Amino acid sequence: MPIACFTDLLAEARRQPEPQRLLFVFARAELPDHPDAEQRERFEQGEGGVLAPVLCVDKTLDELSDMQSLVEESRRTEVEWDIVFAAALAGDGREPPSSDEAEQPLQRMVESLQQGTIDNFLAFDRRGDAVSFH
Structure with a gap:
């Protein structure tokens, strides 16, 4: 099932045979270090920039x-x-992973986003609509 919105993510996570813990990394759009004039102009128009992780949390369904x-x-x-990235972590059959068990995968997720690797995660805007990047 394609995930077009946050509600779809929750529904898909609930359909999984293993209990899920959802991982979220919130990111803010910022200008890159030492932006050139074109980067600055695009950013001011609401395009471009870099996504910097600013907050993370894990939640059970x-x-x-x-x-x-x-x-x-x-x-x-x-x-x-501006954007929240999401991933899921499967449990052991009866229980979702604990928050402690989610800590390392959440940290790896933050590190991936800091490196610009976003392909493994779903992204949503504040309305809950899925966001794709080109």
Whole structure:
């Protein structure tokens, strides 16, 4: 099933035979170090830039009802973000992985995003619509 929105992600995760823990890395669009005039102009038009991870969290499906609840929780941190990247971590058959078990995969996810490797993750805007990058 293609995932077009955050609701699709939750539905697909619930269909999996193993209980899932969802991993989220929130990123903010920023100008790269030492931008040239073209990069600066594109960024000011809402295009280009780099995505810098600014916040991460993991959630079981029981802890997450919809995109609005995730946005509201992130708002309480007062950390601004533009895109949230998502991945899933499967459990052992009865229970989803613990938050401790998710720590290392979440850190690897942050490191991948810092290196610009985003192909392994789903991305969503604040409305919960899937975002693709060209």
